[in-house]
Amino acid sequence: MNIRFCEKCERETEHTEAIKQKPSKYGKSKKEQFKAFLDGFFSGAAASLPGGASLELTDRYVVCLKCGKQTLENHGTEFQ
Numbered sequence: 001m002n003i004r005f006c007e008k009c010e011r012e013t014e015h016t017e018a019i020k021q022k023p024s025k026y027g028k029s030k031k032e033q034f035k036a037f038l039d040g041f042f043s044g045a046a047a048s049l050p051g052g053a054s055l056e057l058t059d060r061y062v063v064c065l066k067c068g069k070q071t072l073e074n075h076g077t078e079f080q
């Protein structure tokens with residue numbers, strides 16, 4: 001669990017991390033995007049990237065657990 005400032009909540013909240021592979025095999029609808037998010041979250045949390053996939057092919061997000069705001073976070077080392 002990560003505590004960081006959420007712009008939407010305007011305070012520090014708990015965040016979780018999600019990794020999405022791109023391009024997405026999922027559709028563009030919100031439902032499909034949510035599935036992609038969950039898929040990316042669990043695969044990213046449970047295992048390393050398959051076959052040592054390049055980090056350039058993934059987008060890394062942090063997600064506010066209070067409001068669900070997703071922030072693209074590709075800089076990499078803040079949570080390491």
Ligand SMILES: [Zn+2]
Pocket residue numbers: 006007008009010013064065066067068069
């Ligand atoms: Zn928030």
